[in-house]
Amino acid sequence: MALLEIRNLSKVYQRDSQAIPVFEAINLDIVAGEFLVLMGPSGSGKTTLLNLIAGLDRPTTGQISVSGEDVTEMTNRRLAAWRSRHVGFIFQLYNLLPVLTAYQNVELPLLLTPLSKRERREHVEAALEIVGLSDRGNHFPRQLSGGQEQRVAIARAVVSDPTLILADEPTGDLDAKSADEILTLMQRLNGEFQKTILLVTHDQRAAERGHAIMHLDKGVLTR
Amino acid sequence: MKYVKLVWANLTRSKRRTILTTLSVAAALFLFVSLRSVITTLEDAKQVGSESRMVTRNSISIVFPLPEAYYTWLSAVPGVTSVSWACWFGGIYQDPKNFFPQFAIKADSYLPMYPEMVIPEDQRGQFMAERTAALVGKGLMERFGWRLGQNIQLRSSIYVPEQTWPFTIRAVYTPTDPSFGDELMFIHYEYLYENSGRWATPGWYVLQLDDPARAASVATVIDEHYKNSGASTRTETERAFQTSFITMYGNVGFLLNAIGMAVFFAILLVAANTMMMAARERTSEVAVLKTLGFSDRLLVGLVLAEAAVITVTGGLIGVFGAKLIFEGTEFQGAGFLPGFEVKWGTAVIGLLIAVLLGVVSGLVPAWQAARLPVAHTLRRVA
Numbered sequence: 001m002a003l004l005e006i007r008n009l010s011k012v013y014q015r016d017s018q019a020i021p022v023f024e025a026i027n028l029d030i031v032a033g034e035f036l037v038l039m040g041p042s043g044s045g046k047t048t049l050l051n052l053i054a055g056l057d058r059p060t061t062g063q064i065s066v067s068g069e070d071v072t073e074m075t076n077r078r079l080a081a082w083r084s085r086h087v088g089f090i091f092q093l094y095n096l097l098p099v100l101t102a103y104q105n106v107e108l109p110l111l112l113t114p115l116s117k118r119e120r121r122e123h124v125e126a127a128l129e130i131v132g133l134s135d136r137g138n139h140f141p142r143q144l145s146g147g148q149e150q151r152v153a154i155a156r157a158v159v160s161d162p163t164l165i166l167a168d169e170p171t172g173d174l175d176a177k178s179a180d181e182i183l184t185l186m187q188r189l190n191g192e193f194q195k196t197i198l199l200v201t202h203d204q205r206a207a208e209r210g211h212a213i214m215h216l217d218k219g220v221l222t223r
Numbered sequence: 224m225k226y227v228k229l230v231w232a233n234l235t236r237s238k239r240r241t242i243l244t245t246l247s248v249a250a251a252l253f254l255f256v257s258l259r260s261v262i263t264t265l266e267d268a269k270q271v272g273s274e275s276r277m278v279t280r281n282s283i284s285i286v287f288p289l290p291e292a293y294y295t296w297l298s299a300v301p302g303v304t305s306v307s308w309a310c311w312f313g314g315i316y317q318d319p320k321n322f323f324p325q326f327a328i329k330a331d332s333y334l335p336m337y338p339e340m341v342i343p344e345d346q347r348g349q350f351m352a353e354r355t356a357a358l359v360g361k362g363l364m365e366r367f368g369w370r371l372g373q374n375i376q377l378r379s380s381i382y383v384p385e386q387t388w389p390f391t392i393r394a395v396y397t398p399t400d401p402s403f404g405d406e407l408m409f410i411h412y413e414y415l416y417e418n419s420g421r422w423a424t425p426g427w428y429v430l431q432l433d434d435p436a437r438a439a440s441v442a443t444v445i446d447e448h449y450k451n452s453g454a455s456t457r458t459e460t461e462r463a464f465q466t467s468f469i470t471m472y473g474n475v476g477f478l479l480n481a482i483g484m485a486v487f488f489a490i491l492l493v494a495a496n497t498m499m500m501a502a503r504e505r506t507s508e509v510a511v512l513k514t515l516g517f518s519d520r521l522l523v524g525l526v527l528a529e530a531a532v533i534t535v536t537g538g539l540i541g542v543f544g545a546k547l548i549f550e551g552t553e554f555q556g557a558g559f560l561p562g563f564e565v566k567w568g569t570a571v572i573g574l575l576i577a578v579l580l581g582v583v584s585g586l587v588p589a590w591q592a593a594r595l596p597v598a599h600t601l602r603r604v605a
Contacts (some may be wrong), residue, residue, distance in 0.1 A: 041502055047602065054512060057598035084516020091601070095511045099232040108516045111225050156515075 002029035003196055004053065008060030012049055022048050026062070030164075033165075035190040035197045037210035044216045046200045051196070052165045054087045055079040067163055078140040079127075081189060088157030090167040094149040096134040102128070102152045103137035109160040120194040127155035130193075131185060147178030154185060158195065165189065167199045171206055183209045226521075230528050233501070239345055244497040248537025248580065249544065251490035256545040256573045258479040258486075258563055261556075264563045267402045274338060274435040276466040280427040282457040288424040292351070301352050302437040303430045307332035308366055312410060314377035314388065316367070323363055325425065327415040330358075334581060336431050338405045346371070346394035354414045356393035362405035362553065364395055369450030371395065382419040399479040402562035429461070487576065492583035498530050502588030509592045510600040519593035526592050530585030531578060538577025542570045551567060 006028040013020040022045040051057040055071045064071045096105045110120045128134050131151040171179035189195040207213050281287035298306045312325040350356045376387045416423045442458035449456040546565040
């Protein structure tokens with residue numbers, strides 16, 4: 001059984017009286033432990049698809065199920081709780097909170113859990129260790145390089161042990177060396193920790209790190 | 224408690240803005256509490272007078288005097304056990320800004336009617352024995368650093384303004400009730416009369432009743448008697464007299480309340496603007512928090528908590544700052560506001576207003592945070 005099932009998914013944006021279709025009747029299955037790469041030209045709807053899977057946006061029609069739970073039927077409140085347990089999101093521009101230290105940024109998703117302070121500390125330290133930033137916990141984002149910021153963002157995405165990691169062009173703002181480190185880290189998360197990853201990218205070299213590549217173009221998804 | 228760090232981090236994001244907004248709220252609450260304390264002090268002053276003492280004054284206004292000849296007839300009114308009188312001296316000590324009230328009294332009958340003034344017996348005797356003696360409140364002695372036996376000179380704005388009036392402080396009183404005031408000065412009416420070319424007359428009469436229940440009938444008898452005289456009278460209980468004296472200022476309560484409300488709305492706009500700016504600056508961060516799973520309700524709580532910390536901290540500084548300053552300086556409004564204090568009830572109202580300010584100023588940004596479309600915002604950031 002697939003971890004993620006997408007059936008007949010359509011998204012149409014409404015701008016004034018004009019309907020702008022992004023994609024129509026998309027179907028996709030991702031099995032647990034898979035590292036799937038999604039490519040496509042700008043404006044093809046890759047980010048929209050990620051947002052729909054994460055429950056950040058609502059589809060026009062269709063169904064998205066993660067571990068058997070229908071995301072599209074959930075209320076906003078339930079969706080927020082579901083997202084905190086099942087989705088780790090990695091952004092292109094890291095999106096760390098500048099007023100919090102690396103440690104505090106990573107701890108954010110755990111604040112939504114019933115974990116004690118000591119348990120939260122153990123989880124955060126483990127996540128920072130995985131991304132190789134154990135010694136940078138007290139640093140603020142402005143004191144870190146772009147690559148380090150993205151590694152903190154990855155630690156934040158995995159700290160609550162989510163079912164699915166969604167990465168939206170995580171190397172898009174990094175130099176080649178940092179991008180390579182991030183991709184290696186993601187491969188390690190997939191291989192060593194069996195994390196299911198859906199990676200959106202424009203970069204062919206990044207795409208080659210995944211198990212399979214899918215293309216989204218003109219509203220059509222092809223493997 | 225686990226969200227405290229997040230709230231604190233957001234508050235310290237722009238320290239200058241947070242501090243200035245907090246101080247604005249503090250200043251507004253200081254002003255509000257001060258104005259309200261003036262109102263409560265004036266309200267208390269209405270309760271100072273005794274119900275068993277009555278005051279007979281000129282029916283036109285208290286600034287018009289009454290003939291000394293009324294004394295004999297008033298003393299014979301059934302229900303009246305004793306009569307005395309007083310008048311406003313209008314003295315200036317060194318400089319007009321050193322204002323304090325002085326009353327020329329017929330001391331032998333006046334002092335026994337006011338047990339609220341506690342005077343040591345030896346001092347009372349010395350005051351009664353000397354025409355130029357002055358009886359001074361404890362607070363006034365401290366205010367000017369006077370001591371017993373000291374000679375002071377006053378210039379009256381009413382009686383022979385070109386001459387100075389020498390007095391010797393022979394007695395000090397302590398009020399049993401702070402709202403009676405301890406910044407008053409009493410001098411002998413006889414001294415004023417003789418040295419003013421004998422044109423000083425009573426400003427008002429004070430009547431002691433045998434039964435407070437007879438106040439209405441006594442007032443009717445007196446005012447009917449003098450109805451067609453050259454100086455018709457108005458007689459009322461001392462408490463009612465105090466009230467009418469205070470209302471001479473006009474509707475002070477309404478005016479101060481109006482200023483207080485204006486201050487409240489001005490600071491509400493300041494606080495709301497600060498919170499709106501703070502929220503607008505971190506729209507993308509709110510979107511990220513939502514992506515991490517923070518619910519709308521939680522985000523509303525965080526924004527409101529942030530606003531409340533600013534306004535409640537400002538409120539605490541303003542309210543307790545006012546309480547400490549006014550108590551520390553023993554402020555009495557130059558004798559016009561005896562017993563002035565920031566009551567605990569006023570402090571609580573001030574703090575409740577601070578909480579209300581926090582909720583109202585945080586409501587719009589909190590609602591905006593809850594309604595933020597995440598996907599649209601994240602796309603704009605990227």
